[in-house]
Amino acid sequence: MAKILLSNTLAGAKQELKPLVKNTVKMYVCGVTPYDLSHIGHGRCYVSFDLLYRLLKYLGYNVDYCRNLTDIDDKILKKAQEKFDDKLRFAEITEPMIKKFHDDMHKLNNLPPNYEPKATETIDEIIAFVKGLIDAGKAYQANGDVYFSIESFSGYGKLSKHKIEDLKAGSRVDVSDIKRNPLDFALWKSEPDGTFWKSPWGWGRPGWHIECSAMSHKYLGKSFDIHGGGQDLAFPHHENEIAQSEGLFGVPMAQFWVHNGFVRIDKEKMSKSLGNIISLEDIFKKYDPMVLRYYLITHHYKAPIEFSFDDLDSAKKAYSRLCKIFSEHECTEQELSGSPGKYEITEKMLEYLTDDLNTPGMLGVLFENLDDIRNDHAKLCAVKGLLQKVLGLHLVPLKEKEVEMTAEIKALVKEREDARAEKDWAKADAIRDKLEAIGVSVKDAKIK
Secondary structure, X not given: OOOOEEEEOOXXXXXXXXXXXXXXXXXXXXXXXXXXXXXXXXXXXXXXXXXXXXXXXXXXXXXXXXXXXOOOOHHHHHHHHHHHOOHHHOHHHHHHXXXXXXXXXXXXXXXXXXXXXXXXXXXXXXHHHHHHHHHOOOEEEEOOEEEEOHHHOOOOOOXXXXXXXXXXXXXXXXXXXXXXXXXXXXEEEEOOOOOOEEEOOEEEEEOHHHHHXXXXXXXXXXXXXXXXXXXXXXXXXXXXXXXXXHHHHOOOOEEEEEEEOOEEEOOEEOOOOOOOOOEHHHHHHHOOHHHHHHHHHOOOOOOOEEOOHHHHHHHHHHHHHHHHHHHOOOOOHHHHOOOHHHOHXXXXXXXXXXXXXXXXXXXXHHHHOHHHHOOOHHHHHHHHHHHHHOOOOOOOOOOOOOOOOOHHHHHHHHHHHHHHHOOOHHHHHHHHHHHHXXXXXXXXOOOO
């Protein structure tokens, strides 16, 4: 099998992936907290790991891919309380959002994982995990809550390269009299009797970090090959997962910790607090999901993306060109699945992909050789197979989005026609730009 290099946050370097079990890769990726619509940042994360999943499968590995759903969380309960005045109705928040998330992932052509556990369906395993940490002296009870003791794990900070002393000095963690250390984090949160789930420490619910430790252990074991997620999860979430899992089992949780870069708007990371979130639903109203997938793939997964609609429009033009070229040839499944080493171009494209998922390099090879491959049916089909099976691109010619002719649009069209009749070209051009910005293409007949 081809050698695969991946950037390992834990090592701070690119390393060769050597699966713990021969020819099998076990991969866990942190999933969404379904309290709101998924946004471009989510799209970037799951396209990145779908690409890795597809590449591993394409190269002949068996892949056990687990991506969880964090369907019990402080944000979810806050939203349920605001909407229903009853946080116990949290499933009425999460279930529609999970359905929408799955729809978005399908539109982006992300393959479903082998396992997609919900935190609420893993409560028994979470309770057992917490009990194990208490028994091992790594956690303690306090007024119905359970906290992980940071000082019980000597390796704390090895992923994020943070030192406990520095974290204490600059800590913004809420100070609590019941914690032994202000950096200790909750494994179990107490709730009024009869609500949520019963545990040895009373009624309550799990903390965020323990959910992923329990779910990854249930489906992938004590140690697995790859743990992935967005860069923002490296600390504290992934750091805390390591402390919990390695504190209990005494073995490395994951060989590789792989993180994709941020999506930024106006040089700011997307966040709800800044109000600069762009949902996938809003993007898909104007752009084919394959355009967004292609746009994301044109960036290296580790590099930050400075998102702009102008760049998305440029990606649309480039992707449309690929669709036109590759749709000119009907390829059989056998032609699409041919050996990638048969042609120099496919071999070179794979070299870039296996070197830390270097999609910009791969696409560079593709565009440099477009004129050559479009005149060679067999070679074109081999390249098309690689683009479809590994990059996950449909390569079907794009259909223009139909725009509903609202009263406002009709009024603008009428106003522009009047401006053209009066030969007020500046006003006509300004209205045309306004129409095109909302997706209405304008074609003019000559004024006589």
